[in-house]
Amino acid sequence: MTGSAVGYRESCVRCKRPDHWSFIIEKPAIPSNEIERLAALRALQMLDTPAEERFDRITRIAQWHFGEPTALISLVDAKRQWFKSRQGLAATETSRDVSFCGHAILGEDIFCVPNALDDPRFSDNPLVTGDPNVRFYAGAPLHAPGGERVGTLCILGDQPRELSAADLAVLRDLADCAEGELERVELHAIQRHLRATESRLGAVIETALDGIVTIDAHGVVQAFNPAAERIFDFSAAEVIGRHIKLLMPERDQGMHHAVFDHHLSTGEHMMLRRQTTGQRRDGSTFPMELAASEMEIDGQRMFTGIVRDITESKRIERMKSEFISTVSHELRTPLTSIRGALGLLLGKYADTVPAKTLHLLEMANRNSERLTLLINDLLDLEKIESKNLDLDLKELGLATLAQQALGANEGYAQHYGVHLRLGEILRDANVRGDAHRLLQVFSNLLSNAVKYSSKDGEVVVSVAQHGDHYRVSVRDFGRGIPDEFRSRMFQRFAQADSSDTREKGGTGLGLNVAKAIVERHGGSLDYVSEVGVGTEFYFDLPAHPGPQP
């Protein structure tokens, strides 16, 4: 048989009939770690790369030393062997199935074929039966840095040959040199990867809009990105190597040291975000948001601060606050005249005007009062949002407060023909709170409950223990709140249906304000409701231990 029969007579391989061996090429076996082996080969990133002198000089030495026509560095891929370096061979690769090297990588020792014609595995190999008429083969496995046998350094000759022990040792030494080069290949690959990662990270840091400053455990600046240069008006070169206090006003330096020392001495991991003050080169200061975190590099504790100049957002916040304050003042002035005029008319001349006129006057008066409430709510909400709401915290009894709230809203309830009453009231339910603001919450919940009660309905206020909180509930037996309205319940200017706005009065802000006030007290406000049955609004406030008897 000739080379045309190569390889694929597998039925004969399986039948193992002795008379068949002479025309069957035995394909090299697949190593048990083939998947890892191929992964290691791929990781070298050497397949199909140009020839390199550092490998070629090894094959040249082998060719010269052994006096054989062919010396190769072969990498055994999944289906082929590919030659990274070749002396005396034109082909760049051959099928793995016909390769000698495929056999050589199966063991640790040098794989020798003294005479291929005498070896049933190769006697019918096309490389033996035809050009280059291989008779002799010796291949030393090449290991990837992880130990996988990825290829060989091999010599081939057209005459049978037995290698001496000394020759085997030389071949192994040369193979070791080739392995050394493979390691360098891997090191280069790692370096390339690191450089790519570093330049990606570098690009992120370089182009970030926020300043990024890294300091060591002594507070000495190690890195300073372009955004930080812009924010502080210092170049990186001027800041790196200097103490971080350069970037903060003197009055804040003590604070910085305290926080910093605390973390260093306790070993507590630093993770903070706060508003503070930064200082530019010219000594001017600016409001700054700082997010600081900690990392460990080479056993050294390092701290990274991400900083943002918030001058602009502070300015906008202030403008908004001033705007609301101004608008509400400007609205109050004409409203004073309207409400004053209507109040005087109704107070002094109500009995001199016809019933229809009186009805219209009352309507106008009621709405001017509503407008006043709306302006108050707007101001309150703005104050709460800009965190300018100062609470006058005192120890308060919720029972007393509930009683007061009932008294204050009695008149309003009567107007709607609704009866307010105290339900179960836990005595000695004390909280720390601002009485005026909490009464505002009560009033809001009570007026809502009254508005949505039917005539002759009842609204019940109760105070109860709820875990380590006290729960104040305001219950009505009105129409209830549809479920689909829940998500909009605490939005501004929300009422269950638009017709309610006219029918029920109210600003649509009150519940917002009430919720915000309760939250500022460390509590929460919510409700449960069933359509046609009624609604219970409640707020929970942290219990405050009362005076000991």
Added chain:
Amino acid sequence: MTEKLRLLYVDDEDDIRSIVEMAFEDEADFELRLCASGAAALQTVPSYRPDLLLLDVMMPGMDGPSTLKRLRELPGFQDTAAVFITAKVQPNEVEQLKALGAIGVIAKPFDPMALADQVRKLWRQARGD
């Protein structure tokens, strides 16, 4: 019958002055004079000799606090009681106004039917009655 309490109300808003005037017209225990500006008030005070100043805060030219300061510099008026009637009613604003020596602050919009009572109450409190 006791002597009437002499009030001077200073506000640049014509309408609000009218409201205040009507709010006090049936109150027998008050006498009221109105001024449209701080400057006018400075001219009125020496001859009118008010017991209590009712002052708007935001006024063009001379605002309420400046008016009070100038009035207090007039001989014989350094202790004249004052109440601000103002739309600036945020707690910090109220505190600032009281710090100027006002005996009270009444928020705009006010209830005209209750205004005389409010003033009476503040006056009594200040007098320690």
